[in-house]
Amino acid sequence: MVNVKNKQTIAGFIPTMGALHQGHISLVNAAKAQCDLTVCSIFVNPTQFNDLSDLKNYPRTFDADCQLLDAAQCDVVFIPEVSEIYTFKELELKKLNFEDKSWTESKTVDFGSLVKVMEGAHRPGHFNGVAQVVSKLFRITEPDKAYFGQKDFQQLAVIRSMVNQLAMPIEIIACPIIREPNGLAMSSRNERLTKEERDKASLISKTLYKVKELQTIKTIAELKAFAEDQIKAEPLINLEYFEISDAETLQPITDYKQAKSVVACIAIKLGSVRLIDNVILY
Ligand code: PAF
Numbered sequence: 001m002v003n004v005k006n007k008q009t010i011a012g013f014i015p016t017m018g019a020l021h022q023g024h025i026s027l028v029n030a031a032k033a034q035c036d037l038t039v040c041s042i043f044v045n046p047t048q049f050n051d052l053s054d055l056k057n058y059p060r061t062f063d064a065d066c067q068l069l070d071a072a073q074c075d076v077v078f079i080p081e082v083s084e085i086y087t088f089k090e091l092e093l094k095k096l097n098f099e100d101k102s103w104t105e106s107k108t109v110d111f112g113s114l115v116k117v118m119e120g121a122h123r124p125g126h127f128n129g130v131a132q133v134v135s136k137l138f139r140i141t142e143p144d145k146a147y148f149g150q151k152d153f154q155q156l157a158v159i160r161s162m163v164n165q166l167a168m169p170i171e172i173i174a175c176p177i178i179r180e181p182n183g184l185a186m187s188s189r190n191e192r193l194t195k196e197e198r199d200k201a202s203l204i205s206k207t208l209y210k211v212k213e214l215q216t217i218k219t220i221a222e223l224k225a226f227a228e229d230q231i232k233a234e235p236l237i238n239l240e241y242f243e244i245s246d247a248e249t250l251q252p253i254t255d256y257k258q259a260k261s262v263v264a265c266i267a268i269k270l271g272s273v274r275l276i277d278n279v280i281l282y
Helices: 022-034 052-057 062-071 088-096 118-122 126-141 153-165 188-192 195-200 202-214 220-232
Strands: 011-016 037-042 076-078 145-149 171-175 237-246 262-270 273-280
Touching: 011 022, 011 126, 022 037, 022 062, 022 145, 022 171, 037 062, 037 126, 062 076, 076 126, 118 126, 118 153, 118 237, 118 262, 126 153, 145 153, 153 171, 153 262, 188 273, 195 202, 202 220, 202 237, 202 262, 202 273, 220 237, 220 262
Parallel strands: 011 037, 011 145, 037 076, 145 171
Antiparallel strands: 237 262, 262 273
16 A cells, blocks of 8 residues: 555545445545545454453454445455554553553553543443554555544544544544434444344434434433433333533533534443444534
8 A cells, every 4th residue: 555655646544344334335435535545444453342252243244345345446455464463462461451541652642531431431441442453554554534434423533632642644534424224323233133123223313313303492401311211211222321412522511502512422232232323413
């Protein structure tokens, strides 16, 4: 990739963990529309999992992924081995210390309060693993632009913060959430849902859309109570969190006046499958 890039070539990069779906392909399409060269990586990153069974069960569908990328005319697919990305020491360190608060590259990257809430609070060490692998993939592929789905809203904020802290000359581009016909946000994990669970999962986006609609007539506390009641009424769904937060700092707010832009974020468990989704209120 470094060899084929010359000064005039704009390279777009889409990091993925595979099990690709139309959400990923929308990122490839966005990159193709804006760049001369589109590179996609497939790497199931062990350091961002804080549950070993989740790592083991993560779907691996490399052949189907390559076919999808081929059909989307992605120029380069990069599928590294774990040993090409991590030293033995880095993996050992992660195993011993899932909850470490900082992660050291050439200098320490500190995400502060950004990772103390929502996914960061429920998945200790997760964002350190994400940032660690994305920084390595950025250094290898040297893109001008990198594309991420807005479904992982907090991940996007963390990557932006990392790129700023490490002064990486890469434009981070957020792409809209792509949904299944019933409104469920596309995710590689959806493959593990039964037909019944997939139907029930439509309640997540229905609740988020209703919250967006009700924001003009309800307080934040009322909106939170409404969303929690909706989700808790479905016995198959376990609510992990529902938060209404400042879309920039991701800190929860109690009054609309506290933020210029506001996002509602949710995480639930349906059977053994953990799903997240969000909607920007304004
Ligand atoms: O969003 C994902 O699939 C992963 O977190 C990423 C960005 C590819 C890093 O492993």
